[in-house]
Amino acid sequence: MRAELCAALMAHADRPEMVFLTGDLGFMALEPLRDRMGDRFINCGIGEQNMVGVAAGLAREGLEPWVYTIAPFCYARAFEQIRNDICLHGLPVRLLGNGGGYGYGVMGPTHHALEDYGVLLTLPNLTAYVPAFNEDVIAVIGSAAVSPGPSYIRLGRGERPAGAVLPAYAPWRRLTRGDGPVVVAVGPLAGAAMAALAELPVRPELWVVSELPLATVAPPRAFAESIAASRRLCVVEEHVGQGGLAQMLAVWALNAGIRVDGFRHQHARGYPSGLYGSQNFHRRESMLDPDSIRDAVLELAA
Template identity: 45%
Template sequence: MRNELTQNLLLKSSDKNFIFLTGDLGFMALEPLKESLGERFINAGVAEQNMISVAAGLAQSGLKPWVYSIAPFVYARPFEQIRNDICLHELPVVLVGNGGGYGYGIMGPTHHAIDDYGALLGLNAMNVYIPAFDEDLSSIINLLFETKKPAYLRLGVDKKPKSFKVKPFSSWRNLFQGENATLLFIGPIVSEYLKLENNNFSCSVWLLSKLSNGENILDENFIHDVLRTRKLLIVEEHLEHGSAATMIAYELCKRNIHLEKFIHLCAKGYPSGKYGSQSFHQKESNIDSDSIFHSINRLIN
């Protein structure tokens, strides 16, 4: 998605208020943006805390700063500055974290972002965008250029089948309608489901691509679907603590919605103590296509 991000941001480069900051990362992808923005492209170096504070100052002066790095370097290392400088003042700084979830694979836990939106959604006014497909970036970037609040954009890898036709972006999307159960995927992990062949589950499949810490985060049509099936599976590449599933379960409880069956598949950290590719970690956490297949069978049988 990084290249797709660059191509879409190039279309915004004529906006003189647009400033792009990078923590000395993005090589072999951001060069066209650097050339287009000129002095409005700032390599802040390996100084993420300072980069966030600079971005806050730029936003305070009326500019539109975007901050880019590998995901844990953009939300974890400068967390205090995000909290104090950006979120307490509700400044419209866009944080772009590349490699959401286990995206950086073999580089290990220092480069993984499996607790990112759980950490950030505890902060004032924060919104999180989790595109599932390359095609989502255009709509999300348009929204972020109009935002008046802090935002985090979690980039992953689009692995959808070539034959899959992407529906227009929205926070909640109903990809398929079915009778037996309700399935909800957060961001690009939905591609693990789309890879399944001969899918005869007859389940409703939902995709969630935006999270916030406000009230009424649930889609009304999703609620009606859950009320109809009473069986819910949620899959996300994030730890259980602070997960989207915990937020959704809480909202369902507040509405006194009782489920017959509920399964949550999520990142489990490092069960074997070994590090490998993103696919390796997804399989270890049971969020790969085979594990999703077996979980759906458990849900509907």
């Protein structure tokens, strides 16, 4: 989604308040933005803690900082700066984390972001965005740009199945209708789920979530009605189970009095074999690949 990110940011780049900070990343992607922004495009070097603190200082003066690095170097390395300097003060700093989940594949575990939105959503005032498709990026950037508080944007790779027609961007979208189990995916895994669930006899209903937490962006009534009717729920996310969407939905369902009789949670399981590979390799190991998603839904439907 880097090309889409660059294009989306270019639409805001002429705003004199906008400042773009990068932790020495963006090669072969962000050069057009750099050239457009001039001295408001700042390569902070390899020092993410400083970069986030600088962004907080800029925001305190009314400027509009965007902070870009790969996802783990953002939320994990600079967590205390995000907490103390940005979120305690509710400052509108936009954190752009590239390569959510296993996105950096065989680069290894230091480059994976398996607990990013779960960790960050423990902080006050923060909204997490997980665009699902390349087409979502421009809307997500537009939404974060006008958000009055801090934002974290988890970027991945768009996985829209060939020929698929997508509804316009929304924090919650129903991608397919059905009377079988309700499947809800976070971000790009929705594309894999669309492919996996096509033409199943059980007709699952597929939703995609791109904004969290639920306290800020509540599930729509139609989603609640589908869960209430189906009573079978499968949550799919490239994130560890702890702090993920499934836990959020469990609390939401309990509070709403919505009964769920059958439940599956397909989530990142770390490195069960101790081996490394592509993003798809790690998805298979975590049962996040299309076959595993299909099997989970069929089990729920049985």
